[in-house]
Amino acid sequence: MSNQAVRVRFAPSPTGPLHIGGVRTALFNYLFARKNKGTFILRIEDTDQTRYVQGAEQYIIDSLDWCGIRIDEGITADGPHSPYRQSERKELYRKYAEILADKGFAYLAFDTPEELNRLRKNAESRKGAFTYNAFVRKKLKNSLTLNKENVKRNVEAGVPYVIRYRMPEDHWVEFQDTVRGDVEVNTRTLDDKILLKADGMPTYHLANVVDDHLMKISHVIRGEEWLPSTPLHILLYEAFGWQDSMPAFAHMPLTLKPDGQGKLSKRDGDRLGFPVFPLEWIQPDTGEKSSGYRESGYFPEAFINILALLGWNPGTEQEIFTMDELIQAFSLDRIVKAGSRFDPEKAKWFNHQYLVKKSGDELSAWFTGELEQRDLEFEMPYISKALDLVKERAFLLTELWDQSWFFFQSPVIYDEKVVRKVWKDDTHALLHDLHGSLGSVEPFTAGKIEPVVKNLAESRETGFGRLMNPLRLALVGSNIGPGLMDMMEVLGKEEVLQRIARALQLIK
Numbered sequence: 001m002s003n004q005a006v007r008v009r010f011a012p013s014p015t016g017p018l019h020i021g022g023v024r025t026a027l028f029n030y031l032f033a034r035k036n037k038g039t040f041i042l043r044i045e046d047t048d049q050t051r052y053v054q055g056a057e058q059y060i061i062d063s064l065d066w067c068g069i070r071i072d073e074g075i076t077a078d079g080p081h082s083p084y085r086q087s088e089r090k091e092l093y094r095k096y097a098e099i100l101a102d103k104g105f106a107y108l109a110f111d112t113p114e115e116l117n118r119l120r121k122n123a124e125s126r127k128g129a130f131t132y133n134a135f136v137r138k139k140l141k142n143s144l145t146l147n148k149e150n151v152k153r154n155v156e157a158g159v160p161y162v163i164r165y166r167m168p169e170d171h172w173v174e175f176q177d178t179v180r181g182d183v184e185v186n187t188r189t190l191d192d193k194i195l196l197k198a199d200g201m202p203t204y205h206l207a208n209v210v211d212d213h214l215m216k217i218s219h220v221i222r223g224e225e226w227l228p229s230t231p232l233h234i235l236l237y238e239a240f241g242w243q244d245s246m247p248a249f250a251h252m253p254l255t256l257k258p259d260g261q262g263k264l265s266k267r268d269g270d271r272l273g274f275p276v277f278p279l280e281w282i283q284p285d286t287g288e289k290s291s292g293y294r295e296s297g298y299f300p301e302a303f304i305n306i307l308a309l310l311g312w313n314p315g316t317e318q319e320i321f322t323m324d325e326l327i328q329a330f331s332l333d334r335i336v337k338a339g340s341r342f343d344p345e346k347a348k349w350f351n352h353q354y355l356v357k358k359s360g361d362e363l364s365a366w367f368t369g370e371l372e373q374r375d376l377e378f379e380m381p382y383i384s385k386a387l388d389l390v391k392e393r394a395f396l397l398t399e400l401w402d403q404s405w406f407f408f409q410s411p412v413i414y415d416e417k418v419v420r421k422v423w424k425d426d427t428h429a430l431l432h433d434l435h436g437s438l439g440s441v442e443p444f445t446a447g448k449i450e451p452v453v454k455n456l457a458e459s460r461e462t463g464f465g466r467l468m469n470p471l472r473l474a475l476v477g478s479n480i481g482p483g484l485m486d487m488m489e490v491l492g493k494e495e496v497l498q499r500i501a502r503a504l505q506l507i508k
Contacts, residue, residue, distance in 0.1 A: 110146075277291070414507055474499055
């Protein structure tokens with residue numbers, strides 16, 4: 001393996017939207033490939049046609065693109081090992097399944113689904129479980145128990161059959177996992193997995209081994225849920241005689257729910273109040289919507305940063321990483337074994353770190369969409385100044401409107417609780433005089449406005465807050481917003497004077 005070029009693959013199934021656990025798998029593969037000047041391959045494993053979901057494949061492509069995970073080879077980039085969609089490689093798998101059967105490593109099984117269901121129910125009635133394994137297969141309808149003439153006759157007659165791997169009865173499979181260390185499994189605990197289904201499509205086990213070999217995959221980096229299948233995959237490599245080019249395995253820990261109780265699933269997102277998908281997903285058959293990180297106001301850089309630290313430890317105190325920094329720091333030996341609990345509040349914190357570093361100009365490009373939805377139109381420099389003042393108060397892009405709406409709409413109502421608290425008997429007179437004083441301020445900047453406000457408060461022998469609080473109420477309609485002087489500068493003299501005048505007219 002040491003002399004082999006690094007080639008890794010992300011091989012999702014288009015059975016629905018790409019979960020954040022899947023994106024993390026893609027990310028770790030991508031970082032490892034880039035760190036080692038290798039190749040990142042996108043392969044679609046659509047062998048289970050019964051679970052295929054329309055639009056899921058494009059969703060996978062769009063998600064990786066939004067995340068900044070660039071594909072070197074695969075369904076969107078082509079390459080020397082095409083096609084990269086397993087449904088288009090169907091005949092290839094049959095050939096390899098038959099090679100295994102001819103060599104005695106696999107066999108044809110003619111058991112009908114009804115017969116197998118009956119065996120399962122019988123086992124359940126005895127409070128047991130039916131397993132098609134080395135001990136049971138001797139009593140069932142397959143090419144190990146039928147004579148060659150019967151097998152040939154069944155095949156020629158078109159009797160449906162599957163090809164199963166012939167698991168050794170008592171054999172230790174030993175392998176080194178980059179994350180888990182030494183792993184040993186006895187084949188007595190394993191069943192005879194189906195390699196080729198009756199419809200001619202391969203199962204994951206056969207297809208992924210054949211494709212990984214033919215595509216010269218050097219490292220298989222995937223979730224720990226595939227660890228129990230690895231002994232079978234190793235046995236398949238050995239059966240084909242490919243053990244010398246077998247990839248290294250690295251099984252990543254599970255992404256856990258916020259409470260740490262179980263794996264974070266596709267159903268947990270909206271139920272728990274945060275997205276579990278990178279992009280919004282609309283279920284084709286029902287129209288049901290599931291929220292996505294993009295639509296919820298997250299930056300792709302922040303989303304990637306969040307996922308990188310789920311199950312990987314950089315070995316330093318650094319938390320904020322650019323993609324280039326992640327590539328330089330990443331290594332498989334720093335992937336942890338224990339499951340990583342997903343913290344939605346920490347995810348917001350990450351996004352906030354990226355948001356505050358964005359310039360007002362960068363945020364304005366996104367924010368114009370918010371304004372268009374409300375039929376509002378403002379010049380970009382104005383939007384930029386407004387967002388620069390409020391971005392510290394937002395964690396998500398979608399929160400920017402709530403933090404800045406008063407820059408784009410005059411208040412039409414005034415918070416009654418705030419009115420009762422700050423509007424005193426002398427407030428009307430104070431604001432009336434301030435309105436007159438502000439009219440002569442030139443230029444209308446925070447530095448020029450502040451002394452005018454202070455001088456008025458001092459001349460009336462009243463506290464600064466006694467004037468500032470109702471002034472904020474007049475401008476915003478409540479007690480929210482950034483620094484008042486800076487806000488007034490951005491609003492401009494004409495707008496400030498109009499809002500004060502309106503408040504004087506409406507608030508009693």
